[in-house]
Amino acid sequence: MPTAEKTTRSTGAAAAREQVLNMLKEDHKRAKKAFKDFEKLDAEKQPDECKELVEQTCGELQVHTTLEEEIFYPAVRQALKEQDLLDEAEVEHNSAKQLIEQLQTMQQGGQMDGKFAATFTVLGEYVKHHIKEEEGELFEQCEKAGNKVDWAALGEQMAARKAELMEELLPQQTAPLTAGQDEA
Numbered sequence: 620m621p622t623a624e625k626t627t628r629s630t631g632a633a634a635a636r637e638q639v640l641n642m643l644k645e646d647h648k649r650a651k652k653a654f655k656d657f658e659k660l661d662a663e664k665q666p667d668e669c670k671e672l673v674e675q676t677c678g679e680l681q682v683h684t685t686l687e688e689e690i691f692y693p694a695v696r697q698a699l700k701e702q703d704l705l706d707e708a709e710v711e712h713n714s715a716k717q718l719i720e721q722l723q724t725m726q727q728g729g730q731m732d733g734k735f736a737a738t739f740t741v742l743g744e745y746v747k748h749h750i751k752e753e754e755g756e757l758f759e760q761c762e763k764a765g766n767k768v769d770w771a772a773l774g775e776q777m778a779a780r781k782a783e784l785m786e787e788l789l790p791q792q793t794a795p796l797t798a799g800q801d802e803a
């Protein structure tokens with residue numbers, strides 16, 4: 620039955636596409652929560668909590684942006700009509716990366732002052748704007764792209780690369796947590 624077969628195939632593709640987009644949306648959700656949590660902290664009174672949150676969030680953002688740039692954006696670029704969405708996304712990533720680098724330099728130099736908090740706050744504004752465009756426009760275009768993308772293969776490739784990137788950029792998180800492992 621060609622019709623039934625076609626329906627099954629497109630349902631499978633739709634589910635695979637949802638999985639890919641959800642993987643990215645989960646990261647977006649975590650990032651938005653981190654910036655909200657940061658608002659509740661006082662950089663001067665809680666420097667350790669701030670440092671930890673900033674470090675973690677910057678690492679996660681690096682994993683996410685690298686994954687999109689290396690795999691997701693190129694895969695959807697060939698299937699989308701509106702290329703400018705992806706061009707803008709890449710420019711926005713670059714701005715975020717510059718702020719992340721500044722934060723990392725400040726942290727290494729022990730500069731945990733108001734400027735540090737302001738930089739992270741501005742990064743949050745950039746990231747929230749970017750997420751809004753990505754989910755509101757780019758992901759919507761992806762839904763229209765249908766079978767021009769092999770969503771199942773893309774999902775597998777992204778999951779594998781994400782695991783690698785996490786190990787590389789968030790080693791403290793992927794290392795097994797054993798009691799008494801703190802530096803002696």
Ligand SMILES: [Fe+2]
Pocket residue numbers: 643647683687750753
């Ligand atoms: Fe994203």
Ligand SMILES: [Fe+2]
Pocket residue numbers: 684687708712749753
């Ligand atoms: Fe992005």
